[in-house]
Amino acid sequence: MSQGNHHERTAKSLALLGRLLLAYVFIPAGIGKLGAGFAGTVGYIASKGLPMPEVLAALAIVVEIGAGITLLVGFKTRWSALLLALFTLGAAVFFHNYWGVPADQQMVQKLMFTKNLGIAGGLLAMAALGGGALGLDGRRRG
Template sequence: MTTYTTSHNSAHDVLALIGRVLIAYVFVPSGWAKLVGFTGTVGYIASKGVPLPEVCAAIAVATELGLGLLLLFGFKTRWVALAMAVFVAVITPIFHGYWAVPEAQMAMQKLSFNKNLGMIGGLLGFAAFGAGRLSLDGGRRTRVGGMQPA
């Protein structure tokens, strides 16, 4: 049986921290804007034909703001990043369906769609490899399955 270990050095940890900050920079302000403009968020979601727009708006705020902050600080990073990746995968074709918008909106919606695919990729990277040692997860020193949690 092959055992895989992850080699850590300070550069990996700094890059993971920068990655978490940059991804959180996209989600946290967006989640805050949805929270303070909740009525408008509900209206926008409803305009896309999504059922239960109030519930969906609350889920969006919890994901973008709540999970975004957890990702920023690196707490339960693997699960948080996976949940965020699923959220983005679900909402992307609903809100950035560039194939179904007027031509004047197509380029912007396609850019947003593709940006979200990249965000999913980054989130899946954190789901796979964790937050690094410069995180709340990295501060925990318990060993899980023979590997240091990241």
């Protein structure tokens, strides 16, 4: 096998793995907000002083599950990744604002904030480079 073919297969596999791992962050989180988890999500959003917590909770579910699935299958990957990156950055600022919590909560919130920045970075790279050939976008091009 030539170096080019090996590199191409590796790139396809890594892009697919990246999509799968990123989708795994969002789809279960969105599903967890359904049913009994909805009231808790609404309460958490309200506790942060954000307006219309029910609407924001529903929107979070739609974004996490909807964009998570489209990312998973590689459909409109760049747009899905960009939407999820913006969502994740917003979550970092509003829900993991370590600078505004008591000292005993700062370490965990800073870790969550930093994790969200890293996830957003991966999503922005995917928005820039696409989700690879092993997805619906790749099939349409091929």
